[in-house]
Amino acid sequence: MAAVLRPYHPSDLAAMYRICLLTGAAGGDATHLYRNPDLLAHLYAGPYPVADPGLTFVVADDEGVLGYVVGTADTPTFDAWLEAHWWPTLRAQHPVGEDPGDGTEDHVLVRRIHEWAGSPDELDDRYPAHLHIDLLPRAQGQGWGRRLIEALADALRARGVTGLHLGVDARNTGAIAFYERVGFRRERTHDWGATLVLDL
Template sequence: MTATLRAYHPADLPGIYRLCLLTGAAGGDASALYRNPDLLGHLYAGPYPVADPSLTLVVADERGVAGYVVATADSLLLGRWLDEQWWPALRAQYPRVQDPGDGTEDHVLVDRLHEWSVPPDPLYEQFPAHLHIDLLPRLQGQGWGRRLIETLADELRTRGVPGVHLGVDGANTGAIAFYERVGFTTYATYDWGRTLTLAL
């Protein structure tokens, strides 16, 4: 099965949403956690190719999108765009709900989209860009993750962006090891995980 790294095409968006869900539980399949399979994508994947499609790259094979990186060059600017263009319709569509007590976590994501904000942070001075990257197991360990990061980093450099950051769940030790191999270092640690940074 031949895979190809290429620029984002609008037809890729459903595949990106699907992949976001299949890797949304610290790298594992989050399908059982959400009744609505789109919520994770609404928060962590969908806005990026809509706001700036040139900073989304995909790895696709005959079975569809199997890997992607989505990014913004300016986290504060994206935050303003989200407030103006992305969140209003979703907040109207998804009113807050109570925990149904059945183990699903849709209510957590709905709360998050209602509360989402991007306050100023000293981090953004040196590392204004941020990214999300996901790969299905069938592509892992073959260099695709490194190629996605390197190709994105080249594009950010052409824009004069000094650095990029990301957040990673502390339970996702495989991802942390990968990021460290491609040059990221730990900027801060939290109860939920870490912020990692890469100077460009």
């Protein structure tokens, strides 16, 4: 079948975890960076459809899921949900460890899990929603990224949300260009990259 964009179904989650890893190194394959292939998605994909499945959309064809967008309508509320419902089990499963010196970065993500703390940010007043989006290479350049963002933006507008933000790694210049083409603008520049915003 031809690829379609549709709402998330729980059976999509395993594929989303795989895609998060395959696109997790500034858009490239991050498999070599992590001994535990699930850690990256535990932070940047998995909690979103669990917390609010209505704000996750996928692109899929007869070979499976090709990409997804996950989002939350209210970042501070989502951070509180993570602290209450998501991080405790992961913190118990993954104790903080030292850098093994083998080039892997599991210890970096584990430390983020333990130290994750939502903090008040004036950006959340105007742009309370945020997203993460990933597409496999074979789905890129076909308009699916734009359509995924439009689907999420429509769902957020239906809830009365005023704006959306996201962070982008400075190395992922293609992603920054894409977001700017679909209407995002640079709000902040950081040593690691940029925060982009979209008025809804």
